[in-house]
Amino acid sequence: MAYSEKVIDHYNNPRNMGSFKKEEDGVGTGIVGAPECGDVMKLQIKVENDTIVDAKFKTFGCGSAIASSSLATEWLKGKTVDQAGQIKNTEIVQELNLPPVKIHCSVLAEDAIKAALNDYKKKADTEGETAEAATPA
Amino acid sequence: MKLPIYMDNHSTTPCDPRVVDAMLPYFTEKFGNSASRNHSFGWEAEEGVDQARKHIANLIHADAKEIVFTSGATESDNLALKGVVEMYKEKGDHIITTSTEHRAVIDAAKSLEKKGVKVTYLPVDKAGRVDPDDVRNAITDKTILISIMLANNEIGTIHPIAEIGRIAKEKGVLFHCDATQGVGKIPVDVQELGVDLMSFTAHKIYGPKGIGALYVRRKAPRVRLAPMIDGGGHERGMRSGTLPVPLVVGFGKAIELCAQEMPEESVRTMALRDRLQDGIMGAMEEVYLNGHPTERLPGNLNISFAYVEGEALLMGVKEIALSSGSACTSATLEPSYVLRALGVGSDLAHSSIRFGIGRFTTPEEVEYTIDRMIKAVNHLREMSPLYEMAKEGVDLKTVQWAVH
Secondary structure (H helix, E strand, C coil): CCCCHHHHHHHHCCCCECCCCCCCCCEEEEEEEEHHHCEEEEEEEEEECCEEEEEEEEEECCHHHHHHHHHHHHHHCCCEHHHHCCCCHHHHHHHHCCCHHHHHHHHHHHHHHHHHHHHHHHHHHHCCCCHHHCCCC | CCCCEECECCCCCCCCHHHHHHHHHHCCCCCCCCCCCCCHHHHHHHHHHHHHHHHHHHHCCCCHHHEEEECCHHHHHHHHHHHHHHHCCCCCCEEEEECCCCHHHHHHHHHHHHCCCEEEEECCCCCCCCCHHHHHHHCCCCEEEEECCCECCCCCEECCHHHHHHHHHHHCCEEEEECCCCECCECCCHHHHCCCEEEEECHHHCCCCCCEEEEECCCCCCCCCCCCCCCCCCHHHCCCCCCCHHHHHHHHHHHHHHHHHHHHHHHHHHHHHHHHHHHHHCCCCCEEECCCCCCECCCEEEEEECCCCHHHHHHHCCCEECEECCHHHCCCCCCCHHHHHCCCCHHHHHCEEEEECCCCCCHHHHHHHHHHHHHHHHHHHHHCHHHHHHHCCCCHHHCCCCCC
8 A cells, every 4th residue: 555645754754753751841641542453642742821832742553643643743733722622533634645444543643632632631730720821712 | 786675475476587488488389278189289288287287296296197276375275175175074074274374274264164164273382383282182083174384474484294294194184284385495295294185376486376286185095175166177177177378387387496496595595584584683672583483484584573563664664575464554454363373462463574585585685674674663663652661661561551
């Protein structure tokens, strides 16, 4: 099966590959998938004033899984927490021209985004510093 | 060195140019039907077929009359299993095979199960070998066939066929061996192995695609088969249909070349394979050999690279043709059932790559592959959350994953 140019580009030049310290303030971490299923995504966001100022990923999985998570980090940066929650897997499919057999990679990326956002919100709640300071757009 | 590099010789092989040369006249001048008995066109074609049959029989120490041509090993496997079950159904309804057979045997067995045949799928050990004692213990008075492959197509492990052959003979059970990956690469003697039926094919040994054979023993015991294809009664009535004479001739030539070159070729391919294995496994941590360390096909190497996914790895070395046991490369989205049967975890099965060294592989290609594999694995490990967690000392087995 041939990969799209965009998938190959993300594979060769992954965007925002790396990690933040999980404990760091404003960092939300989402880890989804399982090694037995052949894909695990770790997606992290760094939030300041309700805006995602940085994002990072690490992915164990096929080229499409790597590309989906790499693309997700690009899209997350600059979005508010609410906007980020609206990213849909279908948009990833469209952008990367994923074939039907690879749609689950985009679903996993959407799950990873949601997991990272939830982690961030949970952390913010327990620390008593919800993103009230900024007005959601 | 030319790119891309072909290193997937278990999947198929290129036709040897000498094979093509031998075939060509049979498309044009010598186009006759080998079953035509009344003119020189038929005789000429028949002569080509006879000669090929002789070469093939000689290589496996059989009689030329015991070679039945088919369209390939899949058909041979189907004919062996279904033909025996149909012919001997009065005698019993039980067959024995292993869990790591090629799909052509497993799926033929599954199809027979739907018709009421009982099938025992024997387990294999960590190196992929079946225990002959397990075979012995599985035999009942209803057992009519044992079907066990010579060498596995994924991991190259060679089964103790001669030992199983002795058990089959002692118990009076027919023994079929799918020798697709072994014939032409390692010595195969049907007398020594004690097999009664044996499948193999041309395209794995530098012959053309579309032609295979089933060896069917004629003496002690005389094996009978119900045909799957009815018609003009070709191939002793076991497989009707006009023989594809050019393919048969190519098959014969390919076998003749294997017979001549095997002693030298097996040493050379094994040396290249060993270099590839040492070059890759010596340079990286947490890489695991799948299969048997020594009882293995000379050109086979199957390795799992922990923390990286097989398809992503293939993508990183896309100028080298290889295959993976990863689910992503299969139609079923399940990782290799062969590796799972060895007890390899799903995670490592997803991380496996099969290398197949062949007649035309060069030392230069092997060095290039070693270098590219190391770079690609390192690139992907840097990207892998599992590698990061392992480095941090997290035991991945204790993590609660959300299995999807």
